[in-house]
């Protein structure tokens with residue numbers, strides 16, 4: 001399978017995200033028109049998708065479009081008590097089959113049915129029968145969403161263990177602006193992955209992660225930086241969130257990260273800004289991951305105006321050292337706090353990584369040779385050595401698989 005194949009995108013994903021059994025309940029909100037894209041994305045992940053629709057949903061999105069994309073028949077309200085199909089008892093069979101149930105979009109009406117345990121519709125009955133995780137994506141006019149009846153229904157469902165995901169803010173089909181939009185497909189998928197994650201061993205962990213490069217401006221238009229994309233740090237944050245952690249991410253200037261849903265993100269630019277952000281948050285954290293590629297030096301005198309080339313054959317810029325964020329976190333380390341560092345090296349990988357672990361008071365360090373093929377900056381994959389004081393493990397795979405592997409090692413040593 002090559003890069004041109006649209007399914008290749010999914011292939012780089014962590015294995016447990018693929019080939020899952022998803023029961024997708026579509027109700028009669030205008031955002032139903034976005035559901036074909038969700039189905040197509042799920043199918044590209046090799047998921048099996050069974051789709052239930054209300055009568056109102058059928059008026060807003062075509063069952064034919066959904067069955068074409070899912071490669072299966074769609075279950076309609078008329079199938080529920082039908083003489084032809086009744087023997088299949090779809091609400092029980094599909095509820096038993098599903099690993100996860102999504103209601104997207106969820107109307108105010110269906111939320112009310114579900115909160116009150118009604119069983120008149122195929123979807124409401126299937127949800128009464130479902131035993132696995134249920135995710136609800138309410139989407140509607142902002143006033144319908146804010147209505148006390150809707151809010152109470154959603155609260156009841158949430159207290160019952162249903163994951164109710166807030167709608168997004170923005171322009172609504174009815175002409176209003178406010179909270180009520182169906183979230184982006186990427187966000188829906190992240191919630192789905194979290195519900196399906198095989199491990200929930202980081203509940204209660206407060207994780208602070210730094211990721212990305214920093215920029216040290218020389219003048220208003222030029223800076224010193226490095227090619228870090230933040231992907232390894234974001235993968236550490238994302239996989240911890242799947243496993244139940246509360247995550248804050250201090251992120252340097254990167255683009256194209258995809259959705260950062262679920263992570264509390266603080267954007268910074270320079271090493272000094274990153275230092276301030278980490279010092280403010282490090283007391284809160286029970287675990288700190290320092291995966292950012294922080295610039296060691298900044299210009300001593302940053303020019304307030306663009307440095308012009310005319311009349312200058314050479315330019316000398318004096319650099320001064322930035323504060324060592326990881327070392328400072330190490331100095332302030334609280335008992336029980338877990339500190340994880342990253343070392344991107346080109347020479348003497350293990351020796352340099354071990355020295356860094358000692359110098360910065362880290363509990364473990366993830367070392368990678370950035371010159372090795374398929375490793376380091378910008379690559380989708382990584383091969384790393386995870387060093388504890390008394391143990392060394394090699395992990396290889398996509399950055400997300402490597403990150404998940406690091407958490408397995410940390411959890412395996414009972415550090416949380």
Ligand SMILES: Cc1cc2nc3c(=O)[nH]c(=O)nc-3n(C[C@H](O)[C@H](O)[C@H](O)COP(=O)(O)O)c2cc1C
Pocket residue numbers: 026027028029030031054055056057106107108109110121139140141144
């Ligand atoms: C054009 C149109 C768009 C609608 N969009 C929404 C919506 O986004 N959210 C919602 O809760 N209801 C919406 N409604 C109202 C529902 O379709 C209506 O309450 C219906 O009974 C819901 O049935 P269901 O929950 O069985 O799908 C819309 C109605 C129309 C006519």
